[in-house]
Amino acid sequence: MSTSTTLPRPGVASDASPAPRTPRRRPRRGTVLTVILLVCSLSVIVPLLVTVSMAFKTGAQAVDGKAFSLPSPWSLEGFVEAWDLTDFPRAFAVSVFVTAVSVAGEIIISALAAYAIVRNWDRRLFRWSFFYLLAAMFIPFPVVALPQVRLTGIVGLDNPLGVAILHIVFALAFNTMLFTAFLRSIPIELEESMRMDGASTTKVFWRLILPLLGPMAATVGIFAFLGSWNDFMMPSLITSNPELQTIPVLQQMFQTQFSNSYNVAFASYLMAMAPAVVVFAITQRWVISGLTQGAVK
Amino acid sequence: MSTTTPGSATGTAPRSRRRRTDPVYYLFLFPALILFTLAITLPALLGFGYSFTNSMGFGDWDLVGVRNYIALFRDEGVVSAYLFTLGFALVTVVVVNAIGFALALGLTSRIRLQSLLRTIFVLPMVISGIIIAFVFQFLFSNSLPAIGQALGIDVLSSSILANEDLAWIAIVVVTAWSTIPSTMLIYIAGLVTIPAEVYEAGAIDGATGLQQLWRLTLPLVSGYVVINTILGFKNYLNAYDIIVGLTDGGPGTATRSVAMSIFKGFSGGDYGYQMANAAVFFVISIIIAVVQLRITRGKASFGA
Numbered sequence: 001m002s003t004s005t006t007l008p009r010p011g012v013a014s015d016a017s018p019a020p021r022t023p024r025r026r027p028r029r030g031t032v033l034t035v036i037l038l039v040c041s042l043s044v045i046v047p048l049l050v051t052v053s054m055a056f057k058t059g060a061q062a063v064d065g066k067a068f069s070l071p072s073p074w075s076l077e078g079f080v081e082a083w084d085l086t087d088f089p090r091a092f093a094v095s096v097f098v099t100a101v102s103v104a105g106e107i108i109i110s111a112l113a114a115y116a117i118v119r120n121w122d123r124r125l126f127r128w129s130f131f132y133l134l135a136a137m138f139i140p141f142p143v144v145a146l147p148q149v150r151l152t153g154i155v156g157l158d159n160p161l162g163v164a165i166l167h168i169v170f171a172l173a174f175n176t177m178l179f180t181a182f183l184r185s186i187p188i189e190l191e192e193s194m195r196m197d198g199a200s201t202t203k204v205f206w207r208l209i210l211p212l213l214g215p216m217a218a219t220v221g222i223f224a225f226l227g228s229w230n231d232f233m234m235p236s237l238i239t240s241n242p243e244l245q246t247i248p249v250l251q252q253m254f255q256t257q258f259s260n261s262y263n264v265a266f267a268s269y270l271m272a273m274a275p276a277v278v279v280f281a282i283t284q285r286w287v288i289s290g291l292t293q294g295a296v297k
Numbered sequence: 298m299s300t301t302t303p304g305s306a307t308g309t310a311p312r313s314r315r316r317r318t319d320p321v322y323y324l325f326l327f328p329a330l331i332l333f334t335l336a337i338t339l340p341a342l343l344g345f346g347y348s349f350t351n352s353m354g355f356g357d358w359d360l361v362g363v364r365n366y367i368a369l370f371r372d373e374g375v376v377s378a379y380l381f382t383l384g385f386a387l388v389t390v391v392v393v394n395a396i397g398f399a400l401a402l403g404l405t406s407r408i409r410l411q412s413l414l415r416t417i418f419v420l421p422m423v424i425s426g427i428i429i430a431f432v433f434q435f436l437f438s439n440s441l442p443a444i445g446q447a448l449g450i451d452v453l454s455s456s457i458l459a460n461e462d463l464a465w466i467a468i469v470v471v472t473a474w475s476t477i478p479s480t481m482l483i484y485i486a487g488l489v490t491i492p493a494e495v496y497e498a499g500a501i502d503g504a505t506g507l508q509q510l511w512r513l514t515l516p517l518v519s520g521y522v523v524i525n526t527i528l529g530f531k532n533y534l535n536a537y538d539i540i541v542g543l544t545d546g547g548p549g550t551a552t553r554s555v556a557m558s559i560f561k562g563f564s565g566g567d568y569g570y571q572m573a574n575a576a577v578f579f580v581i582s583i584i585i586a587v588v589q590l591r592i593t594r595g596k597a598s599f600g601a
Binding site: 030031033034036037038040041043044045047048050051054065066067068109110112113115116117119120123125126129132133136137138139140141142143144145146147148149150151165166168169170172176200201202205226229230231232233237248249251252254255262265266269272273276277279280284 | 322326332339340341400403406407408410416419420426433435436443474537538560571575
């Protein structure tokens with residue numbers, strides 16, 4: 001047709017297509033879309049700004065419950081009180097422990113299993129194990145939660161360690177699947193030359209396979225971090241001692257006991273969000289490319 | 298020396314059947330298998346067994362056959378929890394996919410501030426569901442009514458969280474807020490794999506923007522639609538954190554999800570009964586997953 005001057009969807013067709021007539025018009029379309037997206041992004045930004053603004057108010061100002069007024073004066077009293085109420089250092093330590101064990105466990109246990117499965121796919125035991133593990137993707141946590149609560153109580157794992165173990169187990173299926181898909185693409189010749197030099201399977205795994213899995217392990221690790229750090233359902237059900245509760249679970253106290261101290265509640269929410277936001281800011285490049293890779297697999 | 302490779306080193310393709318497996322591989326596999334069996338299989342079987350008893354979660358119990366299951370279907374609270382959860386999951390999947398796809402289209406277009414905008418739209422993904430629910434609970438019960446009153450909109454002038462007919466909308470909004478980013482990223486992953494030539498060819502054939510969207514883009518990312526729908530449904534059926542933070546199942550039991558009804562039963566002392574509930578929930582989850590795979594078969598392999 002002769003309508004080739006009508007540009008295709010903005011930006012999807014690349015600059016490679018010669019459109020010499022309209023070098024000035026293209027940026028304008030981009031600008032309109034940019035403005036629309038910026039307006040949409042307010043729906044993300046406003047709730048977060050409200051959180052920050054509420055957190056820095058004095059108790060006297062926050063009690064009116066007005067979300068869109070700025071703090072005057074800016075005050076740290078909410079943070080001080082939230083720090084004491086939640087016993088922040090202890091809660092932080094518990095959350096860090098649960099998250100660290102989950103991240104390390106998810107990467108190592110899934111990678112080991114995936115490696116064993118891929119290299120022994122001709123063995124029935126390994127093949128069946130793969131499908132057995134995969135089944136977990138179809139088991140919703142609420143279904144097995146109550147027996148788990150009882151069992152963890154009986155064996156003394158109704159604590160942060162038990163929570164971390166359950167985080168590992170529930171992520172096992174997905175992580176093992178990601179790792180096996182990735183390992184299948186690694187040519188076996190690589191490790192065979194290493195074995196010729198006398199390296200054991202264990203050595204091959206630690207020296208060759210795990211480093212090769214690096215990008216995939218980073219993806220698994222980031223999602224393990226986010227899932228574990230932010231989880232509410234599992235720790236709230238499994239951990240019996242309130243003193244060993246993770247940060248998200250502790251935020252409940254502001255719904256009941258301190259329901260009008262909005263500045264304290266929001267300061268506490270902000271302290272709970274901050275570590276994940278900071279980690280995200282540092283790793284966002286991997287998070288975004290990691291998720292897009294994971295989806296392709 | 299390694300026991301496995303020397304023989305098979307040259308012939309990788311037709312690998313010998315008699316090859317001996319390095320015992321170390323069993324050590325690699327077993328942590329995963331043992332953990333999985335102890336933490337999922339065993340509780341699942343125990344729970345299923347208890348679903349045929351009148352156990353209260355402690356003390357003595359008797360076998361009651363399928364009485365729990367029969368009672369379940371007559372229990373209005375349970376039936377309404379299932380209806381609420383299914384309806385909520387359906388609406389949320391549609392809303393999240395529509396917005397997630399639109400944002401992905403926008404963010405893969407030629408725009409300014411692309412990386413800044415991507416970062417902003419991904420941000421909700423890293424924030425805990427329960428905490429964002431608390432933030433929105435404040436906004437819904439303080440700020441929105443204030444806005445409603447100022448504008449003279451009757452429906453909004455009191456908290457929608459306290460309104461039996463509207464509370465679910467708040468839950469959809471917050472769930473969407475928190476899960477759109479991952480959906481959007483998956484769509485972005487799909488959109489960037491579409492080669493530019495496809496659109497060039499479309500443009501030569503005279504396709505307009507909208508036609509391109511329907512005839513080219515959507516079919517090419519259909520595999521990603523399938524992934525997002527299946528993952529989303531699975532996720533929303535288990536809805537818990539955000540509902541606890543917003544309404545705690547209220548007002549009354551208007552927004553009580555299946556997960557909540559199972560958990561509440563535990564503290565209520567009808568363990569056996571709730572295990573029957575869990576078993577039914579498990580079967581329904583499986584049926585939904587299978588139906589989705591059936592409907593979308595063929596499409597899933599495309600591009601995914």
